[in-house]
Amino acid sequence: MLVHYLENTFQQKIDAETRIEPKDWMPDKYRQTLIRQISQHAHSEIVGMLPEGAWISRAPSLKRKQILLAKVQDEAGHGLYLYSAAETLGISRDEMIAQLHSGKAKYSSIFNYPTLTWADMGAIGWLVDGAAIMNQVPLCRTSYGPYSRAMIRVCKEESFHQRQGFESLLVLCQGSAEQKAMAQDALNRWWWPSLMMFGPHDSDSTNSEASMQWKIKRFSNDELRQRFVDMIAEQAKVLGLTLPDPDLKWNEERGHYDFGKINWEEFWQVVGGNGPCNKERLDARKKAWEDGAWVREAAVAHAEKRAARKAAVAA
């Protein structure tokens, strides 16, 4: 009876657009869904540093190196805001990291593809950050307060990331024939994985119904994917690049671009751990965690020393 009352009051708050805060009552499934989504989002940011991080030392100029360095640092920051938001739901940072390392928690499929050329840095900024913004701007109004506030800052930074990616590709597209070919090749490889970032079709999206009712999600996976295709198809014209989809065509009646079939078999293989770089990415994260053990130990020892000193002064 009491639970029924609490659930009703909770849903009324959501319907009235009142944010849910950490100390408010919430259904356990709402809490678990948020822990799942926010922690997976945080892991995606941290794992997402790896494919681009590999190009910092190979950036073609000081300017490009500075931009890439700043972008990768921003991603570390996004991971930290998101881990902090998830911690307000009662899970510790260590538990989340353990779930990533054991394979229990997912991270975005997109980061399991290799970065083969410099043009991939442009393609990631344009497409991957472009897809991220499309998905994350609505999350600024998500129903859980700490997550929505973290997303406001993240989105501001993501929009700079997308602009730098587009501008970097534009420079390549206006350069030599080889540079333009490199940009086209990067687009060919990153296009379909970018569409997969939005998740399975709505009919196969197991979490959507509850997440929409709780206003964690405001738009469905397919709606956001369509918006992304419509945006990128126009921007590709400015670059003079061709999206690698023979079925891409403006549909006057729908007022949207039609596009070809996504290879869902590939998506589920990548999500299941069998993508081209899954093992490499997880090994890199585990190694970073092990190599950083001494820093965590030193920080704890320092905190204990300070607390002991403070206690001694107070006594």
Ligand code: BYC
């Ligand atoms: N990859 O029921 P569904 C970034 C899983 S970081 C892997 O539709 P949901 C950036 C899904 O988890 C971008 N798994 O799920 C960083 C679920 O499995 P579980 C990351 C995926 O949660 C560095 C199952 O498939 N963005 O921008 O309602 C550099 C069924 O899916 C994927 C976020 O994390 C995928 N692509 O909707 C540059 C945004 N898609 O968990 C850029 C926040 C689905 O039940 N997250 N799955 O075992 C979300 O908005 C939602 O979680 C999703 C999926 C739209 C991604």
